[in-house]
Amino acid sequence: MRDYKWLHEYCLNRFGSAAALEARLPRPNSGDELRAVQDDRYLSLISLRIFRAGLKHSLVDAKWPAFEEVFFGFDPEKVVLMGGEHIERLMQDARIIRHLGKLKSVPRNAQFVLDVTASHGGFGHFLAGWPITDIVGLWRYLAKHGCQLGGLSAPRLLRMAGKDTFIPSNDVVAALKAQNVVDRVPSSQRDQARVQDVFNRWHEESGRPLCQLSAMLAFTVNH
Secondary structure, rough: OOOOOOOHHHHHHHHHHHHHHHHHOOOOOHHHHHHOOHHHHHHHHHHHHHHOOOOOOOHHHHHHHHHHHHOHOOOOOHHHOHHHHHHHHHHHOOOOOHHHHHHHHHHHHHHHHHHHHHHHHHHHHHHHHHHHHHHHHHHHHHHHHHOOOOOOOOHHHHHHOOOOOOOOOOHHHHHHOOOOOOOOOOHHHHHHHHHHHHHHHHHHHHOOOHHHHHHHHHHHHOO
């Protein structure tokens, strides 16, 4: 795997200047910013990510005010009390997306948020405290303890929340294959560890957050 210098030079050549490159790169939230977000907003983000999966994002986003209403502003203390009969009633509400499995995930993830808050003082505190040098470990934690947060849902949720992460998108995986880091989507712990090691090395060399390195790597894939 080539070093960060190659990646930086490639992106500079593609965009023509450092300013043009920087304008294309995402910015993660600071630890203080992550901690300042209330648990209801994290539960809303978790739920939004789940409902976006496999659907047109604009369709889901347009209906989200109705979701906020029927799920009590995603207050986890209230949502966790929603039983099966309540969810069944929501299946008759045409204002929202009536997907039973995804609707059931909301109170389950409310319990997850409450459990994390009980042990960390807030979901944002939990996210802020997780080291980015093991961000794949956070993906696995979310997939194991949350509901419907497997696959790309965990890294995409973290990106939505502003937690620094790389995302193994199609372009990033194609670039990693080209650099002989992996030969498939990194779904196993071994492959994820290999990818994490590469990003950790580039992070140490460049001082850049993982989300910027991820975007730069995707830029090396020609379309």
